[in-house]
Amino acid sequence: MPTLRHVDRMRRITSGVMTTTTALCTLLAVGILLVILSYIAWQGIGSLSFRFLIDSPRPVGEGGGIGNAILGSVVLLGLSSAFGLPLGISVGIFLAEVGTGRLVGLVRFIVDTLTGIPSIVTGVFIYAVLVLPMKQFSAFAGGVALALIMIPIVARTTEEMLKLVPHSLREGALALGAPQWRVTLGVVLPAAASGIATGAMLAIARVSGETAPLLFTAFGSRFFSHYLDQPIASLTVQIYNYAISPYDEWHAQAWAATLVLMTLILGINIIVRFLTRKRF
Amino acid sequence: MSGVMMTKTPVQIPAPKIEVRERRHDASTPQREAAKTKVAVRELNFFYGRSQALHNISIDIPERIVMAFIGPSGCGKSTFLRTLNRMNDVIPATRVEGQVMIDDRDIYAAGTDVVDLRRKVGMVFQKSNPFPKSIFDNVAYGLRINRLTKSGSELTDRVEEALKDAALWTEVKDRLKTSALSLSGGQQQRLCIARALAIRPEVLLMDEPASALDPIATSKIEELVFDLKKQYTIVIVTHNMQQAARVSDTTAFFLLGKLIEVNSTEKMFTAPNEKLTEDYITGRFG
Amino acid sequence: MSATTSNNLTVKGKHSDWRRVLSPTGNTGDAIFRVVMLAMGLFVVAVVIAMVVALASDSMLSVRRFGFAFLTGRQWNPIKGEFGALPFIYGTLVSSLIALLISVPLSLGIAVFLVEQAPHYIARPVGFLVELLAAIPSVVYGLWGIFVLAPFLRVHVEPPLAHWLGWLPLFQGSITGIGLLTGGIILAIMVTPIISAIVRDVLAAVSGSQREAALALGATKWEMIRVVLVNGAPGIAGAVILGLGRALGETMAVTMVIGNRPQISASLFEPSYTIASAIANEFTEATENLYLSALVELGLILFLVTFIVNGIARLLVWNVTRKTGGVGRAA
Numbered sequence: 001m002p003t004l005r006h007v008d009r010m011r012r013i014t015s016g017v018m019t020t021t022t023a024l025c026t027l028l029a030v031g032i033l034l035v036i037l038s039y040i041a042w043q044g045i046g047s048l049s050f051r052f053l054i055d056s057p058r059p060v061g062e063g064g065g066i067g068n069a070i071l072g073s074v075v076l077l078g079l080s081s082a083f084g085l086p087l088g089i090s091v092g093i094f095l096a097e098v099g100t101g102r103l104v105g106l107v108r109f110i111v112d113t114l115t116g117i118p119s120i121v122t123g124v125f126i127y128a129v130l131v132l133p134m135k136q137f138s139a140f141a142g143g144v145a146l147a148l149i150m151i152p153i154v155a156r157t158t159e160e161m162l163k164l165v166p167h168s169l170r171e172g173a174l175a176l177g178a179p180q181w182r183v184t185l186g187v188v189l190p191a192a193a194s195g196i197a198t199g200a201m202l203a204i205a206r207v208s209g210e211t212a213p214l215l216f217t218a219f220g221s222r223f224f225s226h227y228l229d230q231p232i233a234s235l236t237v238q239i240y241n242y243a244i245s246p247y248d249e250w251h252a253q254a255w256a257a258t259l260v261l262m263t264l265i266l267g268i269n270i271i272v273r274f275l276t277r278k279r280f
Numbered sequence: 281m282s283g284v285m286m287t288k289t290p291v292q293i294p295a296p297k298i299e300v301r302e303r304r305h306d307a308s309t310p311q312r313e314a315a316k317t318k319v320a321v322r323e324l325n326f327f328y329g330r331s332q333a334l335h336n337i338s339i340d341i342p343e344r345i346v347m348a349f350i351g352p353s354g355c356g357k358s359t360f361l362r363t364l365n366r367m368n369d370v371i372p373a374t375r376v377e378g379q380v381m382i383d384d385r386d387i388y389a390a391g392t393d394v395v396d397l398r399r400k401v402g403m404v405f406q407k408s409n410p411f412p413k414s415i416f417d418n419v420a421y422g423l424r425i426n427r428l429t430k431s432g433s434e435l436t437d438r439v440e441e442a443l444k445d446a447a448l449w450t451e452v453k454d455r456l457k458t459s460a461l462s463l464s465g466g467q468q469q470r471l472c473i474a475r476a477l478a479i480r481p482e483v484l485l486m487d488e489p490a491s492a493l494d495p496i497a498t499s500k501i502e503e504l505v506f507d508l509k510k511q512y513t514i515v516i517v518t519h520n521m522q523q524a525a526r527v528s529d530t531t532a533f534f535l536l537g538k539l540i541e542v543n544s545t546e547k548m549f550t551a552p553n554e555k556l557t558e559d560y561i562t563g564r565f566g
Numbered sequence: 567m568s569a570t571t572s573n574n575l576t577v578k579g580k581h582s583d584w585r586r587v588l589s590p591t592g593n594t595g596d597a598i599f600r601v602v603m604l605a606m607g608l609f610v611v612a613v614v615i616a617m618v619v620a621l622a623s624d625s626m627l628s629v630r631r632f633g634f635a636f637l638t639g640r641q642w643n644p645i646k647g648e649f650g651a652l653p654f655i656y657g658t659l660v661s662s663l664i665a666l667l668i669s670v671p672l673s674l675g676i677a678v679f680l681v682e683q684a685p686h687y688i689a690r691p692v693g694f695l696v697e698l699l700a701a702i703p704s705v706v707y708g709l710w711g712i713f714v715l716a717p718f719l720r721v722h723v724e725p726p727l728a729h730w731l732g733w734l735p736l737f738q739g740s741i742t743g744i745g746l747l748t749g750g751i752i753l754a755i756m757v758t759p760i761i762s763a764i765v766r767d768v769l770a771a772v773s774g775s776q777r778e779a780a781l782a783l784g785a786t787k788w789e790m791i792r793v794v795l796v797n798g799a800p801g802i803a804g805a806v807i808l809g810l811g812r813a814l815g816e817t818m819a820v821t822m823v824i825g826n827r828p829q830i831s832a833s834l835f836e837p838s839y840t841i842a843s844a845i846a847n848e849f850t851e852a853t854e855n856l857y858l859s860a861l862v863e864l865g866l867i868l869f870l871v872t873f874i875v876n877g878i879a880r881l882l883v884w885n886v887t888r889k890t891g892g893v894g895r896a897a
Binding site for chain 3: 011012014015018019021022023024025026028029030032033035036039040043087090091093094095097098099103106107110111112113114115116117118119120121122124125127128129148151155179180181182184185205206208209210211212215216219236239240243244251254255258261262265266269273
């Protein structure tokens with residue numbers, strides 16, 4: 001029947017067109033990624049220098065660098081990890097091992113809520129409870145804000161990694177007379193350690209790119225600082241400030257700072273991906 | 281028939297476990313020695329990657345009969361069934377050598393229209409897999425995508441016909457628009473049969489269609505198969521020898537990817553030609 | 567009373583009571599451990615409750631002053647003390663809508679390609695690359711947006727749009743490259759890796775027998791894919807809503823390319839303002855209590871909206887969660 005053949009050809013053409021379209025969509029996404037990354041590399045490499053990495057910002061025309069911002073970011077990451085990792089891992093342990101019944105449901109719901117809160121709102125909250133009473137911006141406030149962002153991420157990965165540990169491992173230890181806490185801390189946690197570690201690394205990568213919550217907690221600074229009760233610079237805020245400034249020189253520095261930041265973030269992501277690749 | 285070695289002495293089988301029961305004889309089941317061959321397979325070899333799953337299978341399947349494929353788990357009967365409508369194409373790294381001729385055309389020849397092939401050779405799977413749509417839309421699916429009907433009323437008629445052929449119509453005629461997933465397991469399987477029948481295939485392949493069902497649902501399916509053979513060539517894979525005995529006209533016994541024997545069902549279960557067949561049927565292995 | 571045999575299996579005396587209550591084993595270490603873990607869990611709960619309380623109380627001033635009119639007021643004038651949030655609500659909604667209009671088809675295409683079409687050795691690395699888009703910080707997207715995307719749109723995209731579709735009020739007005747359209751496009755790029763990642767999981771979870779059923783009835787590849795999409799529909803809906811939730815809360819990238827002008831205009835080329843951008847820009851300049859309170863009220867609105875949206879999304883995507891902590895994204 002000639003009609004059936006024609007219909008079939010249309011179906012086949014449609015199928016071909018659609019499958020090509022999906023391939024193009026993927027190509028577009030990957031293309032955009034490569035465009036962005038190559039722009040960062042191309043624009044950033046020009047202003048990158050050893051001095052750039054060490055100096056603090058200077059007025060336009062005098063060079064300067066992001067040294068204080070790098071230090072600031074390190075301090076903030078350290079602070080947020082110091083709060084966020086133990087708390088996040090503990091909550092993960094609670095959800096996977098300790099919690100019972102409705103309490104687990106409540107905590108998990110809260111953790112999920114925390115994940116979805118826009119980071120700027122977290123910043124507003126910390127401003128209200130830390131910055132206002134202390135009457136100043138501080139690295140401490142910034143660290144706490146970042147910790148709040150880190151906690152749900154770490155808690156969720158920890159919970160999932162702990163759940164992956166086979167029950168037989170737990171039962172073996174329990175049968176030898178070990179108390180529950182020993183089993184959890186000494187047997188289950190080490191077994192899940194690599195997964196938890198990669199989760200922590202990804203959380204750090206994620207948090208290192210945060211800007212909004214720092215805008216009114218750590219605020220930013222043009223000087224080197226390591227005092228926790230003073231405002232402190234960070235890579236992200238610095239990039240933001242330079243980007244919206246009217247000066248070309250600062251724009252160039254923004255690109256270079258972005259290059260530094262992206263190297264860190266991409267580096268962590270690629271390492272994690274490498275570590276978690278499935279062996280066939 | 282090729283692939284079968286003839287031995288001279290008939291075999292003595294002590295206390296056969298399988299009874300070829302009295303089947304309903306009506307005008308449609310007289311002897312059919314001169315039946316036309318619908319599917320002719322010649323020296324088919326099938327490979328999953330490097331391992332060979334089917335060895336040199338050759339068999340003729342006449343039209344409008346029910347042929348059962350039996351054999352222990354892993355013997356290749358399902359794999360062979362799936363070569364008949366090229367469903368194995370979707371599995372990566374598979375390779376086919378040999379010929380499968382349906383109506384004297386090799387379906388593995390270059391340029392074969394696979395979509396058209398699957399219209400002619402329908403399949404019912406082991407576990408029922410209705411789409412998450414209404415009962416009506418499930419049965420109408422094949423008709424719609426293949427544009428087989430010209431009007432809404434024609435579509436409705438075809439759906440009703442298919443549901444009647446699958447002995448499901450009376451149970452669902454008042455709720456055609458409800459979800460197919462609300463049916464029982466046995467009903468879902470009959471729905472899948474209706475769905476396959478709606479596009480009027482010439483051959484119907486059934487891969488252990490009743491293995492997931494309770495005995496009552498199973499017997500309904502078996503009755504259905506018996507009725508369907510008036511119009512369709514049916515190949516049914518089953519691990520249940522009693523089922524094969526109840527339902528089929530011809531039986532083929534597979535073992536380790538080879539076709540051991542093809543015979544009329546009655547002979548297969550009372551006086552098979554091959555010792556291996558006899559051993560399997562009497563339960564010495566498998 | 568057996569005085570001779572000491573039964574080590576029972577925890578003796580009254581001292582066991584508190585331990586028994588806290589831990590089913592009655593072991594001291596267990597009791598302490600459980601208390602500590604419980605405390606951590608409850609601490610997180612307390613933090614979130616505190617957040618709601620703080621937001622609510624600090625916005626009280628503004629709420630009492632403006633009431634419901636806050637949501638409908640069109641004027642945002644810090645000098646005069648008039649605060650109406652409608653321009654921000656408008657900007658947030660429209661930019662997110664544009665983002666979804668662009669991102670959802672794109673994400674579906676990517677997910678379908680990676681799950682149904684691409685062979686395994688392509689799907690894994692390409693999937694990783696798409697996920698990397700989510701790892702780029704918001705401020706970096708903003709930087710790229712200002713210096714690359716905006717000029718590109720201004721020169722190559724907006725003029726043709728104005729030329730061919732200028733009869734629509736959507737594409738009228740002055741072309742600067744900075745505005746609602748740019749904000750929407752940048753949001754689309756940021757949200758695509760998230761939606762496509764979830765849809766990938768959803769599609770991969772669809773049973774293979776559905777695909778086989780369609781193929782066995784003579785379906786073409788695309789027709790089979792449509793069956794898979796129907797199967798995954800609830801999960802896909804959840805993914806889209808999750809993407810919406812992310813788009814609503816995005817701050818830095820949007821603030822850098824949207825123009826930050828509190829106005830409501832039909833044109834997509836015009837600058838606009840979102841809730842998150844407003845907070846980010848003006849928070850440190852809010853000197854008076856009413857100003858600050860109005861900004862906090864904006865924060866409260868954002869919190870509530872994203873809470874509801876994410877809640878709906880979770881209901882739909884309940885079982886499909888991302889396995890790793892996520893190649894997460896910053897705002």
